[in-house]
Amino acid sequence: MAFEDLLEDPVIQKYLHELVGPKGMPVAAAPPDGEVTDEELAEELDLELNDVRRALFILYENDLATYRRLRDEDSGWLTYLWTFEYDNIPENLEEEMYRLHDALEDRQEYERNHEFYLCEICSIRFEFGEAMDFGFECPECGSPLESMDNDRLVTAMEDRLAALEDELNIDESADA
């Protein structure tokens, strides 16, 4: 098996699981050295060929696998030889860290600039305008909506933003 040091990282395991799902995980979690065919993988891992192909295609779409095609001279059949490209995982996750950072910035702005009301029975949150439209009563259960303090959310987002900026060397002053 290749890329063992990467695959030891629980975040990377979770990432692969998120991409290929539970059925594809045996394929994603045990990348062989060098080239391999989908049939060899299915045989080795005792999986349905379709599940193997689906996982390989998802990895391919995420730049984590490549293939080359070979035509069998006699039968004319095409064979796909797959190579796992897990060296790209760190760059992919770096990109995800940037995406998360940008989303947190947008969401933090929204949380700061809006007031919220909560139905404590249904755990549904409403913006001030919505709550007013409903006469400050939950449209689901009719209980009164209570003003909700989101300071804790905003603080948690601030902390994570600062950590991401530090890790990615994002200079906020240059951004303004």
Added chain:
Amino acid sequence: MVTVSVSAIEAELSEDERAGLELVRETGGIHQSDFWKELDVSSRKGSRIVESLVEKELVDREETVYAGHNTYYITPTARDLEFTLLMAGDMLSPFIGEEEVDPNSDAFSQWIMNLAYEE
């Protein structure tokens, strides 16, 4: 292709190379002209150390202009990043595997709730 694990590569570094790698990781990025001064080695030696770390894919290097001179900016590779920053509790960033990022999605609300109440 035979994949050699990164820790195996790191174990083979010379003392100077290891100090150089440590410096790049600590600073998060440094100009080559500061790199050799910080390490207290000659510029030629500094450049050889960087060369070797780049070749081993332990750092990235790009050309830049700094204090009026052409130099290189040396950064850690993506491998060194703290990927746990994508997690809130045991939930991974909901944007993974998604084409579009929706900062107001329910999945992201759940992620933020985890961040605020489970960490």
